[in-house]
Amino acid sequence: MTGPLTLYYAPNNASLCVRLALLEMGIPFDTVLVDRSKAGQHDPAYLALNPNGLIPTLVTPHGPIYETAAILLWLSEQHGDALMPSARADALRWLFWLSNTLHPAIRMNFYPDKYIDSDHIPALVHAVRHQLIAHFAHLDTHADWLESRDASLLSVYLPPMIRWAALYGDGPRWFEIDKSPRLAAFARWAEQTPAAHEASLAEGLGPTIFSAPQHPNPPEGSAT
Ligand SMILES: N[C@@H](CCC(=O)N[C@@H](CS)C(=O)NCC(=O)O)C(=O)O
CATH class of the missing domain: 1.20.1050 (Glutathione S-transferase Yfyf (Class Pi); Chain A, domain 2)
Incomplete structure (x- = not known):
């Protein structure tokens, strides 16, 4: 795979799963905030990428991909099954x-x-x-x-x-x-x-983000 990846995200949304995958694999990526305070997931420009109006979408050299599991699987496959367990x-x-x-x-x-x-x-x-x-x-x-x-x-x-x-x-x-x-x-x-x-x-997720989470205080955007 060549070319940039752009993650359309909102803080603490399902895009977090994709962000974690990209960071784990050390893959460079850009982010674009979907402004949920203005229902940005329903903007025509976003719907053109993801007609479900759901976050995340990953824009790739092969076109936009949505559905969290599909993105994770695709990313792993593109990088030698980096995130696929041996079983x-x-x-x-x-x-x-x-x-x-x-x-x-x-x-x-x-x-x-x-x-x-x-x-x-x-x-x-x-x-x-x-x-x-x-x-x-x-x-x-x-x-x-x-x-x-x-x-x-x-x-x-x-x-x-x-x-x-x-x-x-x-x-x-x-x-x-x-x-x-x-x-x-x-x-x-x-x-x-x-x-x-x-x-x-x-x-802006704070400490102990999975075991004892606090509500996010994101540097940009809003979780809902
Ligand atoms: N099946 C979708 C679900 C994604 C999803 O539920 N995203 C939420 C944010 S965590 C969303 O976009 N909510 C906005 C809405 O429902 O309008 C996936 O796996 O990507």
């Missing part, structure tokens, strides 16, 4: 699970109004949090890759979702990472990587 089939199975099961549930907790009318939001949020707790327990029990301390597609995708689960949703605190010891150890490792430090500085 490839297992890694793909988990990558798709993160993308089609965990990530949508995180979205439903954060954006229930995009899924259901206002009268039914409390019921949806209640159900989806129950589901998320089960998903995190499932990871803690079955995801043996949580023991790995090598950067991978999975290690850049999961930790931001742990962060969002801890940060988002009003009312009583519902997600307690310490109930999932392997997940907690993994989050503590992931937030100590140089890539996580650099991403935290770029997006």
Whole structure:
């Protein structure tokens, strides 16, 4: 691959997963802020890159790519499978699970109004949090890759979702990472990587960005 990569991002959005991947692989990239305070993800110019109106999009010499998992997989493939664990089939199975099961549930907790009318939001949020707790327990029990301390597609995708689960949703605190010891150890490792430090500085994420996150205070843009 030749030519520049440009990450369309907003702080603390799913673009964080892609930023972590680029930093882990040491790939140079430019960033363009999508201004969420002005619903920049729905601007015609952005929709021309990503007709779903979702963040992230990575503009590449091969054209724009969107969908977080697709971007991560493409980037890794372009760089000699740099982020692909040696147990490839297992890694793909988990990558798709993160993308089609965990990530949508995180979205439903954060954006229930995009899924259901206002009268039914409390019921949806209640159900989806129950589901998320089960998903995190499932990871803690079955995801043996949580023991790995090598950067991978999975290690850049999961930790931001742990962060969002801890940060988002009003009312009583519902997600307690310490109930999932392997997940907690993994989050503590992931937030100590140089890539996580650099991403935290770029997006104003603060310390302990995955294991005990604080709301972002970004140098530019807004998370929502
Ligand atoms: N399936 C998409 C989901 C991305 C996503 O949910 N992005 C959020 C930010 S974290 C977004 O763009 N939200 C704006 C909106 O829904 O209008 C992916 O994997 O890239």
